Amino acid sequence: MYAFDFVKPATLAEAIDALASEGAQALSGGQTLIPSMKQRLNAPATLVSLTGIADLKGVRRDGDTLVIGAATPHAVVAVEAAAHYPALAALAGGIGDPAVRNRGTIGGSLANNDPSACYPSAVLASGATIVTNTREIAADDFFQGMFTTALEPGEVITAVRFPIPQKAAYAKFKQPASRFALTGAFVAKFAEGVRVAITGASEGGVFRWTEAEAALSASFDAGALEGLSASADGMIGDLHGTPAYRAHLVGVMTRRAVAAAQ
Known part of the structure; x- marks a missing residue:
């Protein structure tokens, strides 16, 4: 070093x-x-x-929105978000191991935007807003590819604002050593429709599975996904799985997430 x-x-x-x-x-x-x-x-x-800045820490509810400070560790989110957004709390509690959960932060995870990280799927599926020292960025505009975000040089994430859905769940197929997602699906049902975000599968990083969103918005049931499949084009291929394998997992994990949300 x-x-x-x-x-x-x-x-x-x-x-x-x-x-x-x-x-x-x-x-x-x-x-x-x-x-x-x-x-x-x-x-x-x-x-x-950024860990000594008290204003960047904490979990609080603001009406129908859950606000999480960017320097809040995963372990704190797992506990303090549970009463307000159980699916998000469960996701945070399944990241890495206890050492990672007590040191890693939501802001750090989002700024890094690892293609297999868990938090990006929750942020994208929730339609969350990333708050920085200079502006607010919609989740749909924030993630711009593998390890790439809309953040400018010197820009710092200060908080994340999560709209709280009617129902939600996260299902992750874990890489056993790292506990990163080989493929993970976060499903969130709102009054205006369903959002589905996939992590761990694509070379472009986290993405929305719009075909599944349309099917689930019409009928929020795992059976609505029958006959749907994600394309293997652009999926990650490595020693853990082929692009076709990850494309298959997209469907499997999404169905599991919908079943869990029920």
């Missing part, structure tokens, strides 16, 4: 100032950044920790 400076601001304004310096990079949970630095794949001159 290369030498670097470390600062831990107490306020968001201090963090933004620190990130303006050349070579500075934000550090939230560090579950991807720190290993990449150890492998000398990333060499920021300064790490700006």
Whole structure:
């Protein structure tokens, strides 16, 4: 690992100032950044920790919306969101292992946008809003490909606003070592229709399965998905599964999520 400076601001304004310096990079949970630095794949001159900023932490309900601070660890979301958005809490409780859940944060996961991460599917399926220090970004506009988001340099996620659905569930086929999703499906039913987001399957990262959304909006039942299949084009192929295998899992996990939501 290369030498670097470390600062831990107490306020968001201090963090933004620190990130303006050349070579500075934000550090939230560090579950991807720190290993990449150890492998000398990333060499920021300064790490700006966001974990000391109280305003970026916490879970609270605001009417029909659940607001989660970006620096809130997965383990806290798993507990404090349970009474308001059980599907989201269950997703958070199934990320990684206890060490990852107590260090990793929702903001860090979304900013990294790993194609197999769990949170992006919940954000996209919920139609959530990502709040930054400068603006608000709709989930449909935020995710822009593998490890790519709409965030600008120096922009920091401060919170995520989740509309609370009538019914929702997440089903994940786990990679047994990492507990990342080989394929995961988050299904959320709202009065205006159903949203389905798939993670772990596509080379482009998280995506909405619009054909399933249309079928489930007409009839929210796993049987409504019979005869539907996702295309293998653009799916990830690796030692864990072929593109066709992951395309098959898209249907399997979506049906399981719908059944669980019932």
